[in-house]
Amino acid sequence: xxxxxxxxxxxxxxxxxxxxxxxxxxxxxxxxxxxxxxxxxxxxxxxxxxxxxxxxxxxxxxxxxxxxxxxxxxxxxxxxxxxxxxxxxxxxxxxxxxxxxxxxxxxxxxxxxxxxxxxxxxxxxxxxxxxxxxxxxxxxxxxxxxxxxxxxxxxxxxxxxxxxxxxxxxxxxxxxxxxxxxxxxxxxxxxxxxxxxxxxxxxxxxxxxxxxxxxxxxxxxxxxxxxxxxxxxxxxxxxxxxxxxxxxxxxxxxxxxxxxxxxxxxxxxxxxxxxxxxxxxxxxxxxxxxxxxxxxxxxxxxxxxxxxxxxxxxxxxxxxxxxxxxxxxxxxxxxxxxxxxxxxxxxxxxxxxxxxxxxxxxxxxxxxxxxxxxxxxxxxxxxxxxxxxxxxxx
Numbered sequence: 001x002x003x004x005x006x007x008x009x010x011x012x013x014x015x016x017x018x019x020x021x022x023x024x025x026x027x028x029x030x031x032x033x034x035x036x037x038x039x040x041x042x043x044x045x046x047x048x049x050x051x052x053x054x055x056x057x058x059x060x061x062x063x064x065x066x067x068x069x070x071x072x073x074x075x076x077x078x079x080x081x082x083x084x085x086x087x088x089x090x091x092x093x094x095x096x097x098x099x100x101x102x103x104x105x106x107x108x109x110x111x112x113x114x115x116x117x118x119x120x121x122x123x124x125x126x127x128x129x130x131x132x133x134x135x136x137x138x139x140x141x142x143x144x145x146x147x148x149x150x151x152x153x154x155x156x157x158x159x160x161x162x163x164x165x166x167x168x169x170x171x172x173x174x175x176x177x178x179x180x181x182x183x184x185x186x187x188x189x190x191x192x193x194x195x196x197x198x199x200x201x202x203x204x205x206x207x208x209x210x211x212x213x214x215x216x217x218x219x220x221x222x223x224x225x226x227x228x229x230x231x232x233x234x235x236x237x238x239x240x241x242x243x244x245x246x247x248x249x250x251x252x253x254x255x256x257x258x259x260x261x262x263x264x265x266x267x268x269x270x271x272x273x274x275x276x277x278x279x280x281x282x283x284x285x286x287x288x289x290x291x292x293x294x295x296x297x298x299x300x301x302x303x304x305x306x307x308x309x310x311x312x313x314x315x316x317x318x319x320x321x322x323x324x325x326x327x328x329x330x331x332x333x334x335x336x337x338x339x340x341x342x343x344x345x346x347x348x349x350x351x352x353x354x355x356x357x358x359x360x361x362x363x364x365x366x367x368x369x370x371x372x373x374x375x376x377x378x379x380x381x382x383x384x385x386x387x388x389x390x391x392x393x394x
Contacts, residue, residue, distance in 0.1 A: 012120070016139040020132060020361040027349035035353050035388060039381050041372045042355045044181065044328050046247035051295045054246065054288045061283035071276035073267055075102025075255075079286040083255055086289050087238075090213075091227040098260045099233070101270065102277045106211050106241035106254035111137050112269045113237055113256060117205050118143045118172040124207075125166055125174040127158045129331070129362035129369070131181045131209075147363065148174070152323045156185035156331065160194045164202070173205040174198070178223070179212040179327035182362045182371040184307070186216060186326050192224040200235045208238045212327040214245035214296065215303050215375075233259025242285055244328065244375075245296050251281040303328065303375050306382055310374045313386040320389065328375040331359075333368050336394050341367050344394065352388045 080097040103109040120142030138145040150158040178187035199206040238257035243249035319335025341358035359366025
């Protein structure tokens with residue numbers, strides 16, 4: 001029988017790391033439960049279900065035969081109009097529905113945007129530690145994810161001067177994630193404005209991933225003033241997820257805010273990837289933007305309170321240091337010098353029933369760190385975290 005050679009796969013895909021969360025989830029299966037229920041602080045998942053009224057809207061929309069048909073390529077008009085009105089209120093600047101595209105989640109929004117901005121061989125500046133799906137996306141597209149250091153001593157906020165030194169002829173965009181995943185850092189409005197000015201001056205795109213925008217502290221009037229500036233359409237693209245604020249990650253809805261001419265090009269990518277977002281979910285959320293506004297406000301208050309509760313729970317522990325905490329996340333330095341973060345995370349899951357994510361999942365140079373998703377569990381689980389960690393050693 002003649003031998004056959006294996007047909008090759010895309011080498012850029014093969015060189016891309018595998019999704020890390022399933023590995024961490026596997027550690028929890030070894031936990032015997034002797035210290036109580038698993039405290040899962042790994043994946044950013046809303047800890048509460050969406051309000052009943054939103055679920056009722058979804059059920060009603062799903063029963064409408066029209067929602068089983070193809071919808072608009074960039075989303076249904078009702079949701080695009082409602083979201084445009086929402087961000088007009090938020091940023092104090094008028095947005096047209098044509099400047100909004102609805103996507104199947106914010107991860108898809110990022111993929112689509114990167115395909116529109118760059119091609120294989122180009123590079124994009126990505127603050128480190130980074131959201132691993134952003135780095136994975138760029139790698140599989142053959143685009144260099146060029147690390148932009150964001151140091152703990154700077155509150156994990158990247159510096160414009162550092163970014164400018166990294167720009168070369170193949171740089172196409174700078175990505176900022178604020179509030180940040182994985183660190184929880186909130187970038188000051190003046191920092192975002194400085195990055196927007198840098199991108200405008202150097203002919204680059206500033207891509208703002210604001211998935212966790214709804215969980216800014218109550219004292220924040222608005223996230224930034226970039227969209228209030230003239231000509232933002234030529235240099236700024238905003239990304240958003242409905243998953244967290246509306247507690248609907250399984251509905252897969254995100255949004256891209258960009259100039260109409262950019263949206264026309266993005267539409268080509270959407271036509272090949274999604275055809276249209278799920279119509280029933282769009283109908284429910286179009287109502288929910290105003291319909292559950294009070295619920296979203298209470299949810300924001302609760303999530304911000306959990307960050308304070310987490311700080312109090314960790315305060316008595318020797319050696320553990322909270323480097324940053326905000327929105328959904330905390331970034332913590334573990335006390336075991338020289339021990340890989342993966343080993344720390346695995347033992348925490350197996351022996352104490354506390355599931356976190358190791359820092360190296362979020363880029364190079366993160367062995368001393370763990371990411372903790374503080375929004376995942378009820379307040380009483382967070383209160384019990386200190387007791388779980390007390391006396392833990394390697």
